[in-house]
Amino acid sequence: MKNKISSHDRRQLKGYIYILPWLIGFLVLQLIPFIQSFYYSFTDYSIMSSPKFSGLKNYITLFTVDPEFWNSFKVTWIYTLYTVPGKIIMALIVAMLMNRDMKGINGLRTIYYIPSLFGGSVAICILWRLMFMDTGVINGILGAFGLPKLQWLGNTKTALPTICMMEIWQFGSSMVMMLAALKNVPKDLYEAADLDGAGAWDKFKNVTIPQISPIIFFNVIMQTNNALQAFTNAFVITKGGPLKSTYLLGMKLYQEAFSYYKMGYASAISWVIFATIMVVTLLLFRYSSGKVYYSDAGDF
C-alpha cells in the first residue's frame, strides 16, 4: 500500500515536466522582462549602451516637462472611454435583438462577426483611411444626402472618434460571447419574473444583466487592457496626427523606444500604462464585487 502511494506521488510530480516549457517562458519572457523594465524606467538606456541609473528623472520629465505625455494620456483615455463602452453596448444590443427564435440567425451572426475577423489589421486601417479622406466615399455619401462634409481624419476634433469607430465596428466577437451567455439564462427566471408582473425593462435589469454580468465584466476588463495599449490603428491611419490628437500612449511608447532609442524613458511610459491598467482593473473588481453574479464559483 505504502509503495503504491509513493509511486502515485511520483507520477504526480511528472506535472512539472509538462509545465516546464511555460515555466521557462514565464521566467525568461515574462517575469524577468517585467522586472527589467521596472528597473529600466529609472535609467538612461539606449539599446546600444548599458542602462545608467538616473533615479526618478524619467518620471519627473514625463509628468512635468514633456508636454506630449499628458496629451497622450488624455487621448488614450478618450479612446478607451469611447471604444470599450461603445463595443459592449453595441454587442449587447445586437445580441439581445438576436436572442429570439428567428430564421437565418447563423448567417447574421456570421455577418456581425466578420469585422472582428479582420480586426485591426493594416489592411482595414488603410481602408478606413481611404474611406474617410476628405474626398472619400463617406463624405461622398454625406454630400449626396445634402449633409455637411467633415474633415474626418484631418480635424483634431474628429480624427480620434473616426479611429474609435473602426474599433467599435469590431464588436462582433463580444456579441457572439454575449449571445451565447443570453442563451444560457434559465428560462424559468423570466417566467418567474412574468408571474411577478415584471415589465421588459425590469426583466432586462433584474434578470438579464445579472445573469450575463460575468461576460460583461470579462469583456470590460480585457478590452480596457487592450484599449490602453492600442497602437496599430492610430499609427497606420493618422500617424498620431493631426497635431497629436490621436497620439495614443502606445504610439508614444513605440516612438520613444524605437525611433529615438530612449528605452529608459519609454520604459517609464510603459509603467504608466501598466499602473493605469492595474488601477482600473482593481477599481472594476471592487465596483463589481457583489454586482457580478457567478452561478458556480468553480473549484480547482
Place this chain on the structure above:
Amino acid sequence: MKKNKIGHYVANVIITVAGVLMLFPILWMFLATFKTNEEIFGSLKLLPNSFDFSGYIEGWKGTAGITYSTYFKNTFLIVIPVVIFTVASCSMVAYGFARFKFPGKKPLFMLLISTLMLPNAVIMIPRYALFNSFGWVNTYMPFYAPAVLGTYPFFVFMLVQFMRGLPKELDESAYIDGCGSFQAFVQILIPLMKPALFSAGLFQFIWTYNDYLNPLLYINSAKKYTISLALKLSIDAESVIPWNKVMAMAFVSNIPLIILFFSAQKYFVEGIATQGLKG
C-alpha cells in the same frame, strides 16, 4: 400579442439592415480594387466602370522588386510554425495543470492566470533587448520562441478548462493498462480535445496573421517583410498612391482569413462562446 409580433418584425429589419451596413466597408473595398483613383474619389457609384483586374496584377508586383509571393511566403513562415508550436506547447502545459497534483500547483496556476493581465507594452522593451542580444532581430525566432514556450496564458487557460471537462477515468484507465502519462495524453486526451485545439489554433492564426507591431519591431529587411509590413510600405512608398493596387492587395490579404473562417465557422463560434463563458 399583436404588438409583440410587430416588435419582432421591427427587430428583424433593424438587425438585417445594420448587418448589411456592417459589411459595407468590406464590399466597398472589394469593388474599389477595380476602380481608378478618379472613380474612387470622383464617383459615388458603388460598381466600377469595368472589372479591370490590373490592380491585382500590378499590385502583386509589390515594391522595389519584391512581390507579394514573397510577402505571403514570409507571413506563412511565421504564422504556421507559431500556430503549431502554440497548440503543442499550450496543450502540454494545460495537461500538466489539469491532470497532476504537484506541490505548488495552485500558486503557479494563479501566476499563469495573472499573466493574462500582463500588458505586452510593459515587457516589450526588455524582450526586444533580450532577442537583440541573441542576434534574433530580423529573424523569425522572436515569433517562434514565445510559442514554443507556451507563454499564451489565454490558450493554456482555455485548454485547462476544456480538459477539466473530460472524465478523469479515461486517462486513469490508461495508466492501469500500463500507459505512460505521455502516451495517455497523446492517445486518449488529444483526440478528445480536437475542437478546443482547433479553436486555439484558429485564434492564434488570426492574431499572428493580423499582427503588425511585432513584425514592425523585429523585421527590418524588406525581403523578410510580412504582408502587414508590405501593405504599410505600399502607402508610404509613393507620393500619389495607386489606390486600386493598394486595395487589391489589402483585399487579397484578407482572403486566407475568409477561407479559414468559412471552412471552420463552427470552431470559431464555439471557441468564442466557451472561452467567454468559462472566462
